[in-house]
Amino acid sequence: MKPKLTSARRKNRASLSSGSPAGGGWRAGAGNDVHRMVAGRKLILAGVHIPFPKGPAGHSDGDALAHAICDALLGAAALGDIGSHFPNSSPRWRNASSILFLRRVGEMVRGAGFQIVNVDSTIGLEQPKLARFVPRIRKQIAAALGLHRDQVSVKAKTGEGLDAVGLGEAIRADAVALLQVSAPQA
Numbered sequence: 279m280k281p282k283l284t285s286a287r288r289k290n291r292a293s294l295s296s297g298s299p300a301g302g303g304w305r306a307g308a309g310n311d312v313h314r315m316v317a318g319r320k321l322i323l324a325g326v327h328i329p330f331p332k333g334p335a336g337h338s339d340g341d342a343l344a345h346a347i348c349d350a351l352l353g354a355a356a357l358g359d360i361g362s363h364f365p366n367s368s369p370r371w372r373n374a375s376s377i378l379f380l381r382r383v384g385e386m387v388r389g390a391g392f393q394i395v396n397v398d399s400t401i402g403l404e405q406p407k408l409a410r411f412v413p414r415i416r417k418q419i420a421a422a423l424g425l426h427r428d429q430v431s432v433k434a435k436t437g438e439g440l441d442a443v444g445l446g447e448a449i450r451a452d453a454v455a456l457l458q459v460s461a462p463q464a
């Protein structure tokens with residue numbers, strides 16, 4: 279059976295076809311990422327190097343926080359995901375700085391007619407304690423995305439000794455982004 283269009287859906291369809299934004303001009307997106315923690319890799323979060331004997335394995339720098347934020351922004355703009363834009367099969371992105379991914383994604387999102395309203399994120403890591411690095415991490419994300427630091431939130435928590443994060447075997451990051459439509463979409 280063909281679903282009956284509600285008046286709100288009809289309005290959405292009409293505004294989509296006329297090129298103006300549907301959904302009231304706001305878009306939310308979510309992203310997450312996980313990397314295995316291994317000995318001898320640098321621990322980098324949003325471009326900030328954190329001294330620790332282990333770091334995330336990965337094709338790029340394994341920056342789980344930057345990757346999760348990229349996916350939240352791309353998701354909010356319905357522009358795919360980080361893997362589709364920076365495939366880990368490409369030698370171009372081998373050991374690439376993920377701050378570069380953040381910058382590029384910021385440009386893509388703006389290019390698609392959106393302004394970034396805010397980004398919120400949570401890092402799951404058993405060790406080391408991240409509190410003293412958080413101000414620098416926020417500053418780096420804000421700079422990469424052209425935002426004020428108040429538009430960027432970074433929280434850190436441990437895994438309470440449970441699952442891969444809690445056992446120190448993985449780093450996890452979750453992120454949410456809100457976009458505002460700034461220009462009619464093509």
Ligand SMILES: [Zn+2]
Pocket residue numbers: 311312313336340341342345
């Ligand atoms: Zn990643």
